[in-house]
Amino acid sequence: MIRDITLGQYYPGNSWIHKLDPRIKIIATLLYIVALFVVREFTGFIVAFVALEAVIIISGVPRKFIWKGLKPVILIIAFTLIINIFMIKGEVLWQLGFLQITREGLRTAAFMGIRLVLLIIGSSLLTLTTRPIGLTDGIEALLSPFRKIGLPAHELAMMMTIALRFIPTLLEETDKIIKAQQARGADFESGNIIRRAKALVPILVPLFISAFRIAQDLAMAMEARCYGGNVKRTRMNEIKMGSRDLAASLLFAAFLAMIILQRVLL
Amino acid sequence: MIEVKKLTHVYSEGLPHQQVAVEDISFTIETGEFVGIIGHTGSGKSTLLQHLNGLLKPKSGSIVIDGLDITNSKTAMIDVRKKVGLVFQYPEYQLFEETVAKDVAFGPQNLGLPQEEIDERVRSSIMAVGLNYDSIKNISPFELSGGQKRRVAIAGVIAMNPDILILDEPTAGLNPKAHEDILNLIRGIYKKGGKTVILVSHNMNDIARICDSVLVMDKGRLAMKGTPKQVFSRGEELKDMGLALPEATEITSRLRAAGMEINKICLTIEEAAAAIAEAKKMTT
Numbered sequence: 219m220i221r222d223i224t225l226g227q228y229y230p231g232n233s234w235i236h237k238l239d240p241r242i243k244i245i246a247t248l249l250y251i252v253a254l255f256v257v258r259e260f261t262g263f264i265v266a267f268v269a270l271e272a273v274i275i276i277s278g279v280p281r282k283f284i285w286k287g288l289k290p291v292i293l294i295i296a297f298t299l300i301i302n303i304f305m306i307k308g309e310v311l312w313q314l315g316f317l318q319i320t321r322e323g324l325r326t327a328a329f330m331g332i333r334l335v336l337l338i339i340g341s342s343l344l345t346l347t348t349r350p351i352g353l354t355d356g357i358e359a360l361l362s363p364f365r366k367i368g369l370p371a372h373e374l375a376m377m378m379t380i381a382l383r384f385i386p387t388l389l390e391e392t393d394k395i396i397k398a399q400q401a402r403g404a405d406f407e408s409g410n411i412i413r414r415a416k417a418l419v420p421i422l423v424p425l426f427i428s429a430f431r432i433a434q435d436l437a438m439a440m441e442a443r444c445y446g447g448n449v450k451r452t453r454m455n456e457i458k459m460g461s462r463d464l465a466a467s468l469l470f471a472a473f474l475a476m477i478i479l480q481r482v483l484l
Numbered sequence: 485m486i487e488v489k490k491l492t493h494v495y496s497e498g499l500p501h502q503q504v505a506v507e508d509i510s511f512t513i514e515t516g517e518f519v520g521i522i523g524h525t526g527s528g529k530s531t532l533l534q535h536l537n538g539l540l541k542p543k544s545g546s547i548v549i550d551g552l553d554i555t556n557s558k559t560a561m562i563d564v565r566k567k568v569g570l571v572f573q574y575p576e577y578q579l580f581e582e583t584v585a586k587d588v589a590f591g592p593q594n595l596g597l598p599q600e601e602i603d604e605r606v607r608s609s610i611m612a613v614g615l616n617y618d619s620i621k622n623i624s625p626f627e628l629s630g631g632q633k634r635r636v637a638i639a640g641v642i643a644m645n646p647d648i649l650i651l652d653e654p655t656a657g658l659n660p661k662a663h664e665d666i667l668n669l670i671r672g673i674y675k676k677g678g679k680t681v682i683l684v685s686h687n688m689n690d691i692a693r694i695c696d697s698v699l700v701m702d703k704g705r706l707a708m709k710g711t712p713k714q715v716f717s718r719g720e721e722l723k724d725m726g727l728a729l730p731e732a733t734e735i736t737s738r739l740r741a742a743g744m745e746i747n748k749i750c751l752t753i754e755e756a757a758a759a760i761a762e763a764k765k766m767t768t
C-alpha cells in the first residue's frame with residue numbers, strides 16, 4: 219500500500235538518539251556520508267558498520283522498518299553494481315564477448331554496494347529518529363550564519379517543513395484517487411509503456427488539482443494568521459545543547475578519528 | 485446476493501501504527517435490497533465498502549457476490565468492477581477529462597464496450613443524474629458547481645451499469661437543495677429496479693426513510709443489522725456508539741418519556757405528526 223512508504227518517515231521513540239540535538243544529528247550524518255567516501259579498505263567499512271549498528275540498537279528502531287526504507291532503492295543499487303562490475307578495466311577474471319568481469323570491477327562494485335547501503339541506512343536513521351519539525355529547526359539553525367550573505371534560511375526551512383508535512387497528505391490523496399479510478403475499471407498494470415503512461419493521466423490530473431487546492435488553502439490559512447516570513451521570530455521550543463549532546467559529539471569524533479587513522483595507516 | 489463472511493482488515497500490518505479497521509464482519513444482502521450503513525467516523529464503513537468491489541483485500545474472510553468469489557486472487561477484477569459500482573466519498577475529486585462526456589465515458593471505455601454503446605450510456609447516465617446532456621457534454625468538468633461535479637462523478641459510475649451500486653456519503657458537504665436532489669436521484673435509479681443499492685450516510689433521517697435494512701458499524705465491528713424500525717428502536721445503544729436518532733424518532737421518544745401515549749417507533753416527520761395527533765385525540 220502506497221501509504222506504507224517509509225522514505226523520510228519518523229519513527230516515534232524516546233531513545234537517546236531521538237533526544238539528541240537535531241543540529242548534531244544533521245552534521246554527524248553529513249560527516250558520516252563523507253567518511254564513507256574517505257574509506258578505501260574493508261576494515262574502514264567494518265568500523266562504519268559497527269558504528270551504524272550501535273546507533274540502530276540504541277535508537278530502538280526495528281530492523282524491519284529500516285529494511286523497508288531500503289527497498290525502493292534496491293533497483294538503483296543493483297544497477298550501480300552491474301555497471302561497475304562490467305565497466306571497470308583491469309585483470310580479467312571472466313569474459314563473454316564484449317562483456318568482461320575484472321578483479322578491480324568486482325572490488326569497486328562491492329565497495330560501491332556497501333557504501334550505498336550504509337549511506338541510505340545512515341541518512342534514513344536521521345529522519346527516522348528526528349521529528350520533521352526538529353529537522354527543519356536544525357537546518358534553519360545551521361543555515362542562519364549564511365543569512366548575512368543573503369541566504370533566506372527561515373524561508374528555506376519553512377518550505378522544507380511544509381513539504382515534509384504534506385508528503386503523507388499527498389500520498390493519501392494519491393491512494394484515494396488511484397482507488398477511485400480503479401473502481402471505474404482503470405487498469406494501471408497491463409499494456410506497453412505508452413499505454414501505461416497514458417493510464418497515469420487519470421491519476422495525475424486530479425492529484426495536481428488537489429495539490430493546488432491544498433496549497434491555496436494553506437496559504438490562505440497562513441495569511442489569515444498573519445504569517446510574515448522574514449520578521450524576527452521566536453519559537454516555543456528553543457533547541458539547546460546538553461551533556462548528552464556533548465557525549466555524542468565526542469563519540470562521533472572518536473569514530474571519525476578511527477576512519478581517518480585507518481585511511482592514513484593502511 | 486452479497487455474502488460477507490468473517491471479514492477482517494488490518495491497515496499497515498506489522499508497523500507501529502497498524503490499525504484494525506474491520507473485524508470479523510459477517511452479513512448477507514439480498515439482490516434488490518436498499519441497504520444503509522451507519523457508524524461513527526472511523527468505524528470502518530469506507531474500508532468495508534472498498535472490499536465489496538475488490539479494491540482492498542482482506543486479511544481474512546471472504547466475500548461472494550452472486551457466486552463470484554471476489555476475495556479469490558484468481559478472479560478477474562474487471563468482472564468485479566463491472567458488477568459492483570462504487571462512488572467514493574467526495575467523488576468530484578476524481579474528475580480529470582477535458583469534457584464532461586469524456587469523463588463519464590472513462591468507465592465504460594475501460595469495460596471495453598463498443599463506441600455506440602458507450603455514447604448511449606454516457607447520454608443516458610448524464611440524464612439519469614438530472615443534467616442536460618446537450619448543454620453540458622462539451623463543458624470542462626472543472627467549470628461546474630460543486631453539486632454538478634458530484635452528479636457528473638456519480639454518472640461516471642452509473643454509466644458502467646453495475647448490478648450493485650455503492651455510494652459512500654454521496655451527500656456530504658452539499659447544500660440542502662443539492663442534498664435532496666442527489667438523494668432523489670439515487671432513489672430514482674433504485675426504483676427503476678434490478679439494482680442493489682448500498683448507501684453510507686451520517687444523515688439518520690435519510691437512512692430511516694429510504695432504506696430496507698440498516699447495518700450499524702461500531703469500532704470496526706458489525707453492531708446491529710435490521711430494518712430501520714428495529715435499529716432505531718435501540719436508541720440508547722446507538723447513542724453509546726456516538727450515533728443520533730432520526731429527528732422524528734428522537735422527538736416522539738422524548739414525548740413518550742414526558743408521558744405522551746405514543747407506542748410505535750416513528751421514522752419520518754409524517755409518521756410522527758400522525759402519532760402525536762392521535763395521542764392528543766386520545767387524551768381529549
Ligand SMILES: Nc1ncnc2c1ncn2[C@@H]1O[C@H](COP(=O)(O)OP(=O)(O)OP(=O)(O)O)[C@@H](O)[C@H]1O
Nearest residue numbers: 221495503505523524525526527528529530531532
Ligand atoms: N489507507 C489507510 N491506511 C491506514 N489506516 C486507515 C486507512 N484508511 C482508513 N484507515 C483507518 O481505519 C479506520 C477506519 O477508517 P474508515 O475510513 O473505514 O472509517 P469510516 O467509517 O469510513 O469513517 P468516516 O465516517 O469518517 O468516513 C480509521 O481508524 C482510519 O484511521
Ligand SMILES: [Mg+2]
Nearest residue numbers: 529530573652
Ligand atoms: Mg468513510
